[in-house]
Amino acid sequence: MSIVVTGATGHLGRLIVTSLLERGVPAAEIVALGRDTGRLADLAGRGVTVRQADYDDPDSLRAALAGAEKLMFVSGSEVGRRVAQHRNVVAAAGEAGVGLIVYTSIAKADTSSLILATEHRATEQEIVASGLPYVFLRNSWYLENYLPQLPAYLEHGVVGAAGDGRISAATRADFAEAAAAVLTGDGHTNQVYELGGDSFTLAELAAEVARQSGREVGYTDLPVAAYVEVLVGAGLPQGYAEVLADGDRGAADGELHVASDDLTKLIGRAPATLAEAIRAAR
Incomplete structure (x- = not known):
């Protein structure tokens, strides 16, 4: 068996490789992909290809996916370019004849009105x-979207546009463990999993930061x-600021609240809570 993981130089992709190793997948059966292979030297040192x-680059993808039995397709990070990029990945996977493609999507991708959902929905389609067997891992927000902002929260408070919308965020590590569970388990073919942790509002986020600090x-x-x-006044580019604010708009409309317990079932335990993540980050 060979499992190819794209985006292994990124946070989530690397964690998925680590989770596979921790689940006992032999390093020789894992292939880690990235644009800069120098950043994967530590994985190569552990025996990962x-x-x-x-x-x-379609040619690089065809070469990289040769012999792949399962493809862990971590979505790209270049918003606005991902439809064409993802199409290249799917085409290469089809040429390689992969037996399963596992894709990291977004919560409620088929119905979400979020700007970020558009490219994910197109990729799922x-x-x-393509006719390839698939699994869609529809991840809600990462808790890590908030944790780096703790110093700013302490100085300025939490600012947003999410109203009292609930956000079912989880850690990247928990999302990665769910992906590894799918890649190493049975009975997941052509399944769609809506993944998220215990939900909270931004007011509850502020209250938890206050409680712990x-x-x-x-x-x-x-x-x-x-x-x-x-956000623009804080130095963010206009387009990026609009995407972030649209995420809060979607949260206010309930689009980041995941009611299912798919994440708990896949990882076999309760995912890390907001309080636990803040405690660890502090």
Whole structure:
């Protein structure tokens, strides 16, 4: 068996490789892909096969996926370019005749109105149309989206545009463990999993930061346009700020709340909570 993991130089891809190793998959049966293979030297040192691949380079993808039995397709990070990039990956997977393609999508990809969902929905459709056996891992938000902001929260409070919408975030490590469970288990073919942890509002996020720090931390809810202005004022590019604010808009509409317990079932335990993640980050 060979499992090819794309995006292994990124946070999630690397964690998936690590989870596979921890589950007892022999290193020689894992292939880690990335644009810069120098960043995968530590995995190569553990016996993992390392190959160069670029979502924009179909030839590199065909070479990298040769002999793949299962493909862990970690979605690209270049918003606005991913439909064409992902199409290249799916085409290479089809040529390689992979037996299963596992794709990291977004919560409620088939119905979500989020800007970020558009490319994921198109990719899911591309995979289905390819005829390849698949699994869609529809990940909700990462808790790591918030943890680096703890110093800012302590200084300025939590600012957003999510209203009282609930966000079913989980750690990258838990999402990675779910992916590894699918790649090493049976009975997942052509399944769609909606994945998320215990939900919270941004007001509850602020309250938890306050509780653990012993300092006063509140939540300021803004209209979406005003939140974009705040993010741009903080130095973010306009387009990126609009995507982030749209995420909060979607959260307010319930699009980041995952009611299923798919994540718990896949990893065999309760996922890390917001309180645990903040405690570890602090």
